[in-house]
Amino acid sequence: MGQTIKAFVFDAYGTLYDVRSVENAVELAFPGRGRLITHVWRMKQLEYSWLATLMSRYEDFWCLTLRSLEYTLHSLNLSFNEQLLQDIASSYLNLTPFDDARPCLERLAPLTRAILSNGSRSMLSSLAVNSKLDRLFDHIVSVDANRAFKPAPQAYALIEAVLGVGRDEVAFVSSNGFDICGAKSFGFTVVRVARTDTANIAGSLAEMIVDDLFVFNLMRANAEALNYAADLTVGSLADIPDLFEDRGFAG
Amino acid sequence: MGQTIKAFVFDAYGTLYDVRSVENAVELAFPGRGRLITHVWRMKQLEYSWLATLMSRYEDFWCLTLRSLEYTLHSLNLSFNEQLLQDIASSYLNLTPFDDARPCLERLAPLTRAILSNGSRSMLSSLAVNSKLDRLFDHIVSVDANRAFKPAPQAYALIEAVLGVGRDEVAFVSSNGFDICGAKSFGFTVVRVARTDTANIAGSLAEMIVDDLFVFNLMRANAEALNYAADLTVGSLADIPDLFEDRGFAG
Numbered sequence: 001m002g003q004t005i006k007a008f009v010f011d012a013y014g015t016l017y018d019v020r021s022v023e024n025a026v027e028l029a030f031p032g033r034g035r036l037i038t039h040v041w042r043m044k045q046l047e048y049s050w051l052a053t054l055m056s057r058y059e060d061f062w063c064l065t066l067r068s069l070e071y072t073l074h075s076l077n078l079s080f081n082e083q084l085l086q087d088i089a090s091s092y093l094n095l096t097p098f099d100d101a102r103p104c105l106e107r108l109a110p111l112t113r114a115i116l117s118n119g120s121r122s123m124l125s126s127l128a129v130n131s132k133l134d135r136l137f138d139h140i141v142s143v144d145a146n147r148a149f150k151p152a153p154q155a156y157a158l159i160e161a162v163l164g165v166g167r168d169e170v171a172f173v174s175s176n177g178f179d180i181c182g183a184k185s186f187g188f189t190v191v192r193v194a195r196t197d198t199a200n201i202a203g204s205l206a207e208m209i210v211d212d213l214f215v216f217n218l219m220r221a222n223a224e225a226l227n228y229a230a231d232l233t234v235g236s237l238a239d240i241p242d243l244f245e246d247r248g249f250a251g
Numbered sequence: 252m253g254q255t256i257k258a259f260v261f262d263a264y265g266t267l268y269d270v271r272s273v274e275n276a277v278e279l280a281f282p283g284r285g286r287l288i289t290h291v292w293r294m295k296q297l298e299y300s301w302l303a304t305l306m307s308r309y310e311d312f313w314c315l316t317l318r319s320l321e322y323t324l325h326s327l328n329l330s331f332n333e334q335l336l337q338d339i340a341s342s343y344l345n346l347t348p349f350d351d352a353r354p355c356l357e358r359l360a361p362l363t364r365a366i367l368s369n370g371s372r373s374m375l376s377s378l379a380v381n382s383k384l385d386r387l388f389d390h391i392v393s394v395d396a397n398r399a400f401k402p403a404p405q406a407y408a409l410i411e412a413v414l415g416v417g418r419d420e421v422a423f424v425s426s427n428g429f430d431i432c433g434a435k436s437f438g439f440t441v442v443r444v445a446r447t448d449t450a451n452i453a454g455s456l457a458e459m460i461v462d463d464l465f466v467f468n469l470m471r472a473n474a475e476a477l478n479y480a481a482d483l484t485v486g487s488l489a490d491i492p493d494l495f496e497d498r499g500f501a502g
Contacts, residue, residue, distance in 0.1 A: 050301040054403045071476035215466045225322035
């Protein structure tokens, strides 16, 4: 981390935006099943992004979001049609930003701020506008241009191409374990946002409430046990500007 | 499927062998947590195989089996050391074959019978010998030779190279959704073994016992909603010899 950071690049889903905010839309369509469907859908959505890339059968994230929802509903023996899939999936265009997103982005100006996301260009554009965060980004980059999802290096390589910065000039911010590994392996300086307090997991374990939320957090909330760990971990995006100013890496 | 089938190629983990048979070893080490750890470990093991391949940071399946177990125990705030990881993971060398594996393999002779598995060569060799199924295979092929896990096409391409058959002469048998997609996308004739009765899932849903087993089955037991569906689905490996004899594709 001896290099000056010129650009802050953020993951969108789970980092700037709460993917679990789709639960309300799902619950309206399937009362009593909203949380379960939301958790399985998200895990399957990520799995499909990995499988499609591995098989060299890329489809954009909107398609895979629909297909993973279809898988989830079908597996639960729930009735649906294509229109309902589209209606529910459109909640991904209206995700709730985490409270710390806007203040962090505002304070990082005038440094370059960007999104690098699995989402299709259309999904990301709608999401940024609908959440009124669009003016806080210099670039919104979809992995779609290189037809490979994170953590494939082709996804991260888009940042160098689009922003015109070297990988050693980028601070990449994500809450997703696989994304942290991929970004670190690629050569970015990586900041992990620990969105879910693992002490809560321990608390649940003592009481053994092993439900879909518990399994989801077990699978998705922790740093991976792979070789590519984050350089820094923060509890909130709000900690990031000070952290980088104090260390003299940015500004 | 107009082509004569010359070789039957089986997935190992979940298809010939019950991956959930590691639960006893896990339960001995962590009483009361055996089933939960087994489920999360297996899901993470697959995830790590996909991430390592996507990142072009291949490590063999034994390493990833250890790392995914480490992730699982750490996430549950359980104490362990490297030796315990090795001891528990060695249960993957002693998985229980499903009851239908041996009779199916015996009846398919003299056709070529092979395993194509994510497992390392050493893991697969131990597993076949320990389960006394080793003499029923003409070839045991690890994806390790091409350093890419399923469903990457490089994994399936090993069958053509090692067995000397065309992809249109192979019947590939798997219970794993991602593996079915990968094999079909590659060009094999694919038989899906439906190991978990989805009617059970519906039954559980009515009673809403949403625990780790429920989420595991939801995530892993069903055919994927991607474009590459199996050609045939059977409830047991025992159905396969008759199915292919009746259709005149084999023998």
